[in-house]
Every structure is written in C-alpha cells, then in structure tokens.
Amino acid sequence: MVRCQKVSLVYPFRAATVRVLSDVTFDVRCGEFVSIIGPSGCGKTTLLHIVASLLAPTTGEVELNTAGGSPATSMVFQENSVFPWMTVLENAAFGLEMRKVDKAERERRASGMLERFGLAGREHAYPHQLSTGMKQRVAVIRAFLSDAPILLMDEPFAALDRQSRMKAQLELMELFGSERKTVVFVTHDVDEALALSDRILILSAQPGTVIAEFPVPLERPRPLLPEPGDDVFEIRREIYAALGLTSMLAGVACAT
C-alpha cells in the first residue's frame, strides 16, 4: 500500500523558489495498478523519487505499508534503466543480489524469467547489444524479481516504437497478473494507462497536484487498445478533457 499525504516539494532556484508539487494526496491499495498522467514537467518523476525515498518532500509524508519487505520499492526508469557494465542476467538478478540471495539461486530465478519472456540466449549479452525495447523489458523483469512489493515505473516504455511498446505492455500485464505487486505507473499515454491500470490519476501542470481520478471499469485480460463501443471510450474523452486536450481529439480541418 502507498499513502501520499499532502506531499509538497519546493526547491530554491536562483533568488526565488519553485513549487514542483503541491499537496499531492492519493492512496494505492495493495495489488492495485495505478497510473499517473500529467503534462510534461508536472513533477511526476519527482513524485516517484519521493515515493522511492530517494528524495525527501518539503512537507507532507509518504507511508508505505509493505508487510516488512525491505527495500519496499523497485524503480524502473525511462532511460538508463539497466547498468551498461552488467550482462542481461546480472542486470535482471541485481535486485536479488542486493538482497543477498546466493548466486546460483538468483541466476536460476533470473534466467527462468528471461526465458519466459523470450530473452533466452541473451543472458550474457551487454545492454549495448540489445534494442531499447529489450533493455526496458530486462528492467521490468528485474523490478518484478526484486521481491519489493511496490513497483514504481517512470514512463518505462515512452521511448519505444509502437510494436515494441505493445509487446512490453503485454509482458507487464502478464507479470502483474502472476506476481501480484502494487504498481505506480507514470505515463504520457492515455491509451497505455487505460490498457494497464485499475485507476488513473491526473496531475496538473506545475505545481503538480491531483486534479482528477478515474477508475477503469475493465476486466483483465483486456485489449491493449480500446474498442469502439467500450465504456472506456467515454472515460478516455473525459481524461483528455481533464488534461485540457479535448480540442486535440477533434483534429484540425485542412484547407483544400
């Protein structure tokens, strides 16, 4: 469980101060998948760093109820998500290594997971020999292997092309289905949030604060893209409205 209580972050910039986050309050239940959507620069990454206790909030607090697991969170970054100097296997097993799981055991678990997700044969490759999509998938596998009950993902698939992204999303859904973790997922992509989440939070532009919340009333497994006639089409429109992007859905008339 994640509970954010009036989290604010202010940092000094030249003579003034910049308010990055303002009274961000939300809960994520155990085993829930929550996405956070917001415009660029609204402090989504900063918020995740605070939840991961890599950064202290100026005011407010974060409570993580994790039933004793330590560390409580595993993060997946958008870029630099794998260590360039470790092989795929070492990267995937890094979380277990930090938990002092012995080498044979962690390699067994990591290679099992890599094999399950089509990365067999690449265990001893270095990240520079992989595509961006594969790197991100390795990072996601590492997060799920780490034993941390809460996973924090910072636009992990934003840099991928559409096909690789859908593949990575499907894998994430499969892992989420089988491993039962709590996930906080930051994204720009409304369709991605709809495909993956139980609930979607909308953050406003700087200073970031939660301005709307949408439950996603879809069963799992569900299609990655909404199909015409789904209830989700209405929610999608409302999310665009909350983001102030309604006009974009309408398109632009072309002069002929």
Add this chain to the structure above:
Amino acid sequence: MKTVRSFVAGAWLIALLLGVWELLSRGRILDPLFFPAPSTLLITLVSLTRGGILGRQVMYTVERTSAGFALGLVCGVVSSAVISLFATLRRAAEPLIWVLYAVPRLTLLPMVMLLVGVNDASRILLIALGTALLMMIQIGDAVRTVNRDYVDMAVNYGASRLTVIRKVYLPACLPQIFTAMRISFSRALVLTISVELLSSDNGLGNMIWNAWQTFAVEKLYVSVALAGALGLLVQGFFILLEKRLVPWKDGVA
C-alpha cells in the same frame, strides 16, 4: 583486433616512405652521413642488439618508466578514492592538483633532485608525480560525470555506500581510467627519456644524447626509433587490456 588490423592497413604508407628514403639515401640524393638508409640502420640495430648493450639500455628506461608509473598509479588512485569520499577535502584539493598539473613536469627535476638527491629515486619520483596528477584529474572527472540514474537505481535496490562505489562508480569510471592509464604511461615514457637526456648515465635517453655527442648518427636513429616502438607497444598493450576488461565499452555514454 580491429585496431591491429587498421594499423596494418595503414602500414603501406610507412613502407612506402621507408622505400623512398632507402632509394634517396642509396642514390646519394640525401647525404647518407645525415640520412643513413633504413637497411644500414637495420644492420646497426642487429649489431647493437648482439652486443647486449642495447637491450640493457632499453631495460633501464623500461624499469624507470614502469616503477614511476606504478608508484604514481597507486598513489593517484588511492588519493582519488580518499578525496572523493570527503566533499570538503575534494573542494580544497582540486585547485591544488590543477596548479601542480599546470607546471611542466621536467622543470621540477632540479627541485626534486635538491630534495631527494641526484639518483634514480628522484627520477622515479618525478615520473610518479606526473602519473599521479593525471590520474587524479581524470578520475575526478570520471566520478563527476557518472549518471545520477545509476546511483539512484542501486540505492533504490538497497545498495550500501560501499556497494554503490563497487557496483556503480568503479565500473562506470573504468573506461576513463583506462584511457588515463594509457596516456599516463606514454607521458611517463616521454618524461623518463627526457630525464635521461638531462641527467643519467644510462637508459635510452642517455644513449640518444651520447650518440649525438659522439656523432654516431646511425646509433642516434636507432635509439630514437626504439623509443617510438616502445611507446607504440605500450599503447597497443593498454588497448588490448581495455578490450579484455571493459567489454561493455561501446555502450557507455
């Protein structure tokens, strides 16, 4: 291996120049007294090697360079590690390192001799100083440019301070450390030979100076060529070593 292959591919130009030189010297268009033909130099090289003098002089140079380099490397790496652990110390030490680095090393030779004496210890000390300073500057720079994401990631997975140094900082800095080592060794070799030219009764530098003083032109050419070959050999060695120990290098931004 690619490095070796591209070097071999470029060797035809060297061969061509040597061939032209040979013809010009044999045809007396170039005065053989000043420009002895490469084939003559090869004979000189063989006869000098047979006498065993050449090997011994080269060994003197190699020993001084290696001793100074090794001492400087250890001091440089240890000092860098200590400095990087304490922010206050680092801020104080950095300007000092830069000031010392800016002084041409060779000009310090008389001072070091004044303090340590006219012996090999002072020569090795000077070489070590040069190596240590360059290593410290390069390592300081490498540590500063380590991507924050990797540190955050390791900390997030519960890595201790020591583990972060071992698992993130060290491997992240390794490529730059290797480059620094390669440059340092080349500089150390240059410095050794310069010191030997100025104040030594053996080594390649001394041999070059003696050859000049006695107008032994062929010996002069051979010792200069040897100094070059030695530098090349060391460069190659470090490049191969780096390929072995830093297999992920292509992927480090």
